[in-house]
């Protein structure tokens with residue numbers, strides 16, 4: 001794996017030997033500092049490590065200052081079109097800023113931003129999307145991914161020529177394959193940390209699949225230093241999906257992994273609703289290690305899987321059998337099985 005340069009957004013290290021971090025973006029109105037801070041706290045509780053807030057206009061600067069001051073997470077200011085907003089966001093203490101240098105005005109304006117960010121030692125994310133490829137590449141026969149990379153490399157060169165190296169790069173497209181190709185290319189071209197995401201991925205269902213495939217396949221190749229799952233949904237859902245992507249790619253061996261069978265004609269309980277109940281009761285538990293919970297519908301594969309898990313539940317015609325670390329420890333009635341399983345998980349495996 002190619003080691004990237006190390007940068008810091010507040011106290012969160014990105015690149016170097018730091019673990020892949022989870023980001024999200026507030027969906028509240030930044031003018032409403034109270035609502036935005038409430039959402040940031042919800043995001044933190046769900047496992048978010050860095051938060052980004054849009055700064056749409058000058059009226060958002062005073063609330064932004066309050067948000068930064070009171071936020072429990074480092075705050076990245078997201079700026080488009082107006083260099084003044086970037087300069088002021090830096091002044092009021094943003095821990096990082098995200099700009100597309102192509103839409104921020106003149107080169108002179110970008111230079112001013114670089115100078116201000118350097119003075120405060122904060123990183124800038126160069127965010128190029130498939131829709132913001134530099135004009136000079138529009139008619140090139142190169143692929144969209146190649147054009148995104150060429151645009152980003154031009155911006156990087158400009159930043160470096162002006163003595164700025166505190167950089168993070170993102171190359172997002174709403175097409176998964178294009179996104180993956182672009183990141184693979186830029187991973188070879190530069191050693192700045194990469195912020196991964198599939199942009200405008202869509203609703204919870206479609207967006208989760210797109211993000212899992214796009215972000216997940218890059219992470220499995222050792223590409224990516226921080227991730228944002230982008231969903232048309234409450235951003236807390238983005239964090240849950242991001243956590244799960246990191247878990248299944250083996251990058252965070254923490255959290256609850258529920259294994260459950262697909263059910264068949266041997267199933268004698270309403271396993272789908274029982275597993276859903278368990279999943280929602282366990283959603284807020286963040287153990288220090290990975291805890292495997294198996295919930296199985298019958299005695300064919302159930303006891304085997306349940307025995308393999310840290311804690312497992314397998315049903316027979318009339319009972320649920322709870323296993324812990326390979327041993328059957330309790331026989332319970334089906335209707336009591338999930339509450340008892342949750343109780344045991346909280347007693348034995350939860351931090352709180």
Ligand code: SF4
Nearest residue numbers: 261263264297298301
């Ligand atoms: Fe069917 Fe039992 Fe397998 Fe579940 S564990 S799919 S109920 S055979």
